Amino acid sequence: MISFDSDSPAPQATLTSAQQELYEWLASYIDSHRHSPSIRQMMEAMGLRSPAPIQSRLRHLQQKGWITWQEGQARTLQLLGGHLQGIPMLGTVAAGGLVEPFDDIQERLDLQPLLDTRGLFALTVNGDSMIAAHIDDGDVVLMEPVNEPSRLKAGTIVAAMVEGRGTTLKHFHRQGAMVRLEAANPAYAPLLIEAEQVAVQGKLVAVWRQV
Amino acid sequence: MISFDSDSPAPQATLTSAQQELYEWLASYIDSHRHSPSIRQMMEAMGLRSPAPIQSRLRHLQQKGWITWQEGQARTLQLLGGHLQGIPMLGTVAAGGLVEPFDDIQERLDLQPLLDTRGLFALTVNGDSMIAAHIDDGDVVLMEPVNEPSRLKAGTIVAAMVEGRGTTLKHFHRQGAMVRLEAANPAYAPLLIEAEQVAVQGKLVAVWRQV
DNA sequence: CAATTAGTGGCACAAATGTACTGACGGTGT
DNA sequence: ACACCGTCAGTACATTTGTGCCACTAATTG
Structure with a gap:
């Protein structure tokens, strides 16, 4: 990249x-x-x-x-x-x-x-749930679109949209037919959601922080 | 920037x-x-x-x-x-x-x-002393050359060369005629050095992390 | 079918442009 | 004084290049 x-x-x-x-x-x-x-x-x-x-x-x-x-x-x-x-x-x-x-x-x-790189997009991070991965509030994350979420490596950081609720930045894991979205901050509990209700919009490619 | x-x-x-x-x-x-x-x-x-x-x-x-x-x-x-x-x-x-x-x-x-931007340069970070500032081992930091170290804001993250020893990434502080270089990791003690022996090579502009 | 539009080949021309040559001036170092 | 080098003006030339024009074909549209 x-x-x-x-x-x-x-x-x-x-x-x-x-x-x-x-x-x-x-x-x-x-x-x-x-x-x-x-x-x-x-x-x-x-x-x-x-x-x-x-x-x-x-x-x-x-x-x-x-x-x-x-x-x-x-x-x-x-x-x-x-x-x-x-x-x-x-x-x-x-x-x-x-x-x-x-x-x-x-x-x-x-x-x-x-x-x-075709299709790359950027998002501004809002919140501190990925703080243990050294992604800070206000950082800009560069994301690459994901076509086949089934091929994602476990633990990959993704921007995932949960049906009807919104988009969030989390570690991605599969758990049977479910998807587990884990924060990198012990203050936040993992989300366990049915795979059909999760749309992975992109995976993390780079972190950008201006000072 | x-x-x-x-x-x-x-x-x-x-x-x-x-x-x-x-x-x-x-x-x-x-x-x-x-x-x-x-x-x-x-x-x-x-x-x-x-x-x-x-x-x-x-x-x-x-x-x-x-x-x-x-x-x-x-x-x-x-x-x-x-x-x-x-x-x-x-x-x-x-x-x-x-x-x-x-x-x-x-x-x-x-x-x-x-x-x-004229003169901008990049460095690969080696070590974890800036971990509390969410600058990780292996990150690339983009630095802007500094002409007048006397105008640096206290706490700015700089690449400083200490005479005869090497270059390090630290928070920059003045303390009388001395310069204090502080890590962002409690495991490292601050360095207190005479100003003449410190050459500030650049200040941190951005952090770049490829995943 | 007729009308329209886009594409094509061929040509021509004026302008833009890179390059070469000559001569001169003012420093600098020998 | 002399040679050397970078700079400058003026001129000239061949090529590159954008553009315009004409006639023809192919595809699309009504």
């Missing part, structure tokens, strides 16, 4: 101010327009009257590994230096003892395949 | 098979190349010998609200209708009692602005 890239040459060479100015403008343009500008548009944006300086900067940016494009084809420029491609994974951080300091990029966290 | 879109014209009109074929090819091309193809590329991909049919399909796709582009400019096509825009937020799910069933899309979870 989530993938890692370990390629990405990781641009290191420093840029001249002109090169950096162009790169930053490119980043903002592409961010807002979702496609690359043409060389002459870059020229105007930089306040120049000739495409040659832009070509020069682009060549240098390419040599330093910040951008790339397809020769001869219009508006095919891509940024390589970082954002839009994913979030760099810098390594492991200790939550407990101390581990060695990290410095360079090991791999890249790419959320895009997740966004492409 | 995270944003919601409620616009999205939501294309409704149905497509002919030729239109749908083109649209799907466009989606896959843009996904892999990160820029739009030219009309003649579409022509070849569709096995045609003339650009006119493509123009026709594009016009129809535009009228039906699936795509848009900037007139006269090469490769400026954008897809409007789809799954690359975000994850639909279907509402709230109870973790405790039961709430009303959800059915239609309320808003849209867009992770893209997060990917665009």
